[in-house]
Amino acid sequence: MGGGARELAGYLAALGGWVAALAAAALPQWRQSSYAGDAIITAVGLHEGLWMSCAAQSTGQVQCRLHDSLLSLDVHIQTSRALMVISLLLGFFGIIVSVVGMKCTKVGEEDPVTKSRIAVAGGVLFILSGLCTLAAVSLYATQVTYEFFSASTPINARYEFGSALFVGWGAASLTILGGSLLCCSCPTKERQGQQYYRQSQPSTAREPHVKISSPVRGEQCL
Secondary structure: OOHHHHHHHHHHHHHHHHHHHHHHHHOOOOEEEOOOOOOOOOOEEEEEOOOEEEEEEOOOOEEEEEOOOOOOOOHHHHHHHHHHHHHHHHHHHHHHHHHHHOOOOOOOOOOHHHHHHHHHHHHHHHHHHHHHHHHHHHHHHHHHHHHHHOOOOOHHHOEEEOHHHHHHHHHHHHHHHHHHHHHOOOOOHHHHHHHHHHHHOOOOOOOOOOOOOOOOOOOOOO
């Protein structure tokens, strides 16, 4: 795969991961009611996310309510919120920086070595964004698992993984993969040496001035 195609594939993968991370952050299905074991199946299914909690009835009606207070939330929810916001900001800046650094764009610098370095910077931002998403989703999933197997948690109050967690894991994987492909655009020492050699050579665009001296008096021109 050529350098330009690899950059484009990495950019599209990272962009798709960023959009998926945005969707995961907005979805309220980070955890959902569990009906495992002796849990009584009710006509209302509960879903909770980072920003709201919803109750879905068997009739299809869904009622959602935003979390009342930020400070009253559990620590893992506040931490996951912060990590997702940081992830989305890093991914947004990675999108802008990567567009400038890709070979297939005519934005910004025209020097291929400089554009490759900018593309690598965008890839690093994408990797950091994916790691933040992975940390947020994994932290929330760890807390859900702990509460599910805790003996102090009532059976009817247990929750399982929601669909947003799986979307978040997929988003983190795509973003890290795309950022890694962009980081492969790092210029090698040979390319840098060739670029330095071209810049150090004198310009040959102008024709050399040839000075023709007149023959010395007394000599004949052959």
